[in-house]
Amino acid sequence: MSTRGRERAEVGLREAFVARIPEDSAALLEQAGLDEMLAERVADAQAQWPGVSVHPEAFVAYVADRVAPGIDLEGLAGLAWNDLYLACACATGSEPAIIACERAYFGNLDAALASLDKSGALTDEVKQQVRERLFVAAPGELPKIADFTGRGGLGRWLRVVATRTALNARRRTRREAPLPQSPLPDLGGDVELEHLKSKYQDEFKQAFAEAFETLEPKQKTLLKLHVIDNLTIDQLGSLHNVHRTSAARWLREARQTLAKRTKNVLTQKLKVKPEELESIMRLIRSRIDLSVRVLAGGGEPE
Structure with a gap:
């Protein structure tokens, strides 16, 4: 391709990308190297995936739809572009891509x-369900694979989808005890905390729900897998292909972030004394897991 042709192609990529990025990512457009980076990522x-075909401008527009607000050039370059390219093609129903x-x-x-189903009885069924969820969409909708945003590898994301699918299948085979309706269950005779529970029940429920929604998708998924589906630290590490110490650290940080x-x-909503606020924090920390189970049970992987 001639220099002029390459420049025209880069301009086309830039225009397709800029037309779809979040409004608060305007600073990205002022950073030098965007055009070249887009062209390099498309070529890579x-x-x-030489057997997979996606129009370059359609691909960068697809990526733009999935970038986080306020992303900078370094963050954009760090996305899993090769995996996003494959996911983009799969989302269109491309048979070679699938x-x-x-x-x-x-x-x-x-x-x-295998860590969830030692017998292997569910594996083939689950993989078929994963295929259907990933690649088949209802009319007017995109398939599940279009939810992949490139923040991390596609392989890891697929393992989470498959694990959630397997856990849902396993759950259907047994009767589960009903969940309590309150995110603050019996507190074991602690009079002070029982008083706070009674006084701030509604406020806590609302605050917890709001806080949970602000977590990173990975943090929400980790909490759901550990609390709702009872995955151990070792299983979480295997699922994300990391050492158990990393999985334990991620989980601890998710809990701490949720509590904070x-x-x-609550601090914004309530007018309480510092000592009472500390007691409220004890209440929050003591009931993080059960609150996740009550308020976030059954969610899909993110």
Whole structure:
């Protein structure tokens, strides 16, 4: 391609991308190197998946729809562009792309599913359900794979989807005890905390729900998998292909962030003395897991 042709192609990519990015990402447009980075990422993705075809401008527009607000050039460059390219093609129903996705990633799902289903009885069924969820969409909607945003690898994201699908299938085979309606259940005779529970029940429920929604998608998914689906630290580590210490740290940070943000919401809503606020924090920390189970049970992976 001539220099002029390459420049025209870069301008086309930039225009397609800029037309779709969030409004508060305008600073990204002022950073040098955006045009070249887009062209390089498209070329790399095409080289990674030579049998998969996506129009370059359609691809960068697809990525723009999924970038986080306020992203900078470094963050944009760090997305899993090659995986996003494959996901973009799969979302259009491209058969070569779907075949490439299964060949590249579905074999790795067996290890993740084996930790949940020792007999292997559910593995084939779950993988078929995953195929249907990922690649088949209702009229007017996009398939599940379009939810992949590139913040992390596609393989890890698929393991989470498969794990949630397996857990849902396993859950259907047994009767679960009903969940309590209150995110603040019996507190075991602690008179002070029982008083706070009674006094601030509604405020806590609202604050916790608001705080939970502000968590990063990975944090919400970790809490759901651990609290709702009873995955151990080792299973979480295996699922995300990291050492158990990393999984434990992620989970601890998710709990701490949730408690802190719940406290912040309550502080804004309530007029309480410092000592009472500290007691409220004890209440929050003591009931994080059960509150997640009550308020976020049954959610989809994010």
